[in-house]
Amino acid sequence: xxxxxxxxxxxxxxxxxxxxxxxxxxxxxxxxxxxxxxxxxxxxxxxxxxxxxxxxxxxxxxxxxxxxxxxxxxxxxxxxxxxxxxxxxxxxxxxxxxxxxxxxxxxxxxxxxxxxxxxxxxxxxxxxxxxxxxxxxxxxxxxxxxxxxxxxxxxxxxxxxxxxxxxxxxxxxxxxxxxxxxxxxxxxxxxxxxxxxxxxxxxxxxxxx
Amino acid sequence: xxxxxxxxxxxxxxxxxxxxxxxxxxxxxxxxxxxxxxxxxxxxxxxxxxxxxxxxxxxxxxxxxxxxxxxxxxxxxxxxxxxxxxxxxxxxxxxxxxxxxxxxxxxxxxxxxxxxxxxxxxxxxxxxxxxxxxxxxxxxxxxxxxxxxxxxxxxxxxxxxxxxxxxxxxxxxxxxxxx
Numbered sequence: 224x225x226x227x228x229x230x231x232x233x234x235x236x237x238x239x240x241x242x243x244x245x246x247x248x249x250x251x252x253x254x255x256x257x258x259x260x261x262x263x264x265x266x267x268x269x270x271x272x273x274x275x276x277x278x279x280x281x282x283x284x285x286x287x288x289x290x291x292x293x294x295x296x297x298x299x300x301x302x303x304x305x306x307x308x309x310x311x312x313x314x315x316x317x318x319x320x321x322x323x324x325x326x327x328x329x330x331x332x333x334x335x336x337x338x339x340x341x342x343x344x345x346x347x348x349x350x351x352x353x354x355x356x357x358x359x360x361x362x363x364x365x366x367x368x369x370x371x372x373x374x375x376x377x378x379x380x381x382x383x384x385x386x387x388x389x390x391x392x393x394x395x396x397x398x399x400x401x402x403x404x405x406x407x408x409x410x411x412x413x414x415x416x417x418x419x420x421x422x423x424x425x426x427x428x429x430x431x432x
Numbered sequence: 433x434x435x436x437x438x439x440x441x442x443x444x445x446x447x448x449x450x451x452x453x454x455x456x457x458x459x460x461x462x463x464x465x466x467x468x469x470x471x472x473x474x475x476x477x478x479x480x481x482x483x484x485x486x487x488x489x490x491x492x493x494x495x496x497x498x499x500x501x502x503x504x505x506x507x508x509x510x511x512x513x514x515x516x517x518x519x520x521x522x523x524x525x526x527x528x529x530x531x532x533x534x535x536x537x538x539x540x541x542x543x544x545x546x547x548x549x550x551x552x553x554x555x556x557x558x559x560x561x562x563x564x565x566x567x568x569x570x571x572x573x574x575x576x577x578x579x580x581x582x583x584x585x586x587x588x589x590x591x592x593x594x595x596x597x598x599x600x601x602x603x604x605x606x607x608x609x610x611x
Binding site: 253256257260261264265267268269272273276278281282285286289290293294363366367370371374385386388389390391417420421424429 | 443444446447448450451452453454455456457458459460461462463464467468470471472474475478
């Protein structure tokens with residue numbers, strides 16, 4: 224699937240650039256901002272998902288990010304791309320959500336994830352199942368579950384970089400801007416995350432060396 | 433050797449695929465539908481809420497301005513109204529001069545003298561504060577000029593201590609067996 228076209232699907236085709244729409248929205252055109260929401264909703268949602276790891280919370284964060292972006296639209300001068308500016312807002316909102324005490328309390332009192340529950344990763348799996356390729360069917364399910372679990376144990380900086388890179392919506396430059404880290408650092412973090420995962424899998428008996 | 437290398441590479445590729453797939457499954461989730469509608473609804477709600485708050489803020493600001501103006505424009509200090517004068521009564525005789533004691537502090541005396549007015553203080557006429565006279569005798573109705581009050585002389589009896597009489601203590605002799 225072509226990611227560049229995938230980014231702008233789901234809306235009526237519009238020849239206006241993001242900057243044109245931003246200018247219209249700055250002049251009070253709410254529909255123009257709605258078009259910006261439609262164009263960037265997937266990138267924003269997945270950036271939030273990489274941070275909070277829950278589709279429901281990512282949806283809340285995405286809404287907050289768009290509302291905040293609309294209120295701060297007057298401060299956007301167009302020096303950077305609107306999408307990058309929007310993703311930075313999204314990431315800050317997601318970090319705030321991840322650090323919030325109420326979220327920790329909710330996770331603490333939430334029941335453990337079960338196969339029958341309406342949990343985030345169950346939803347993810349349902350969506351991903353439909354896109355599963357023939358090659359993926361050869362991968363051991365047990366190994367898959369272990370990898371998913373071990374990703375959750377990665378250090379945050381490594382995990383954030385790995386998940387943002389795996390979202391398929393953001394370039395390394397965008398990730399670098401979102402995380403506020405140099406491009407080389409972001410690439411190193413992704414590589415290091417994979418290395419740590421393989422090491423942990425080797426400890427579980429999935430030797431690769 | 434080639435077999436070992438290919439086997440190791442195959443295992444590594446398998447783990448790489450597992451990692452890729454896990455990340456993909458975690459991240460390639462479609463956002464819930466209607467995000468645009470929900471965002472625009474929140475924007476409209478925020479605008480309406482701001483519009484409803486505006487009159488309240490304006491009222492609070494006006495109240496604050498009125499309060500500040502009233503505090504700054506009022507004269508300071510405020511002069512209290514003078515009390516009405518009491519009716520003129522009989523001028524009492526001036527008090528007899530009393531010589532100050534020997535250890536009187538002259539400086540404090542002068543300071544007090546500065547505060548003492550030389551005008552006579554006129555007190556209101558004091559009427560009968562006990563009401564209409566009645567047939568009962570009371571201290572207020574006693575006419576000392578016509579009647580005489582006979583006061584019986586008090587008899588003072590000197591106090592004396594009563595003698596304390598202590599009976600002699602008699603201890604009976606102990607019987608045999610300690611009983």
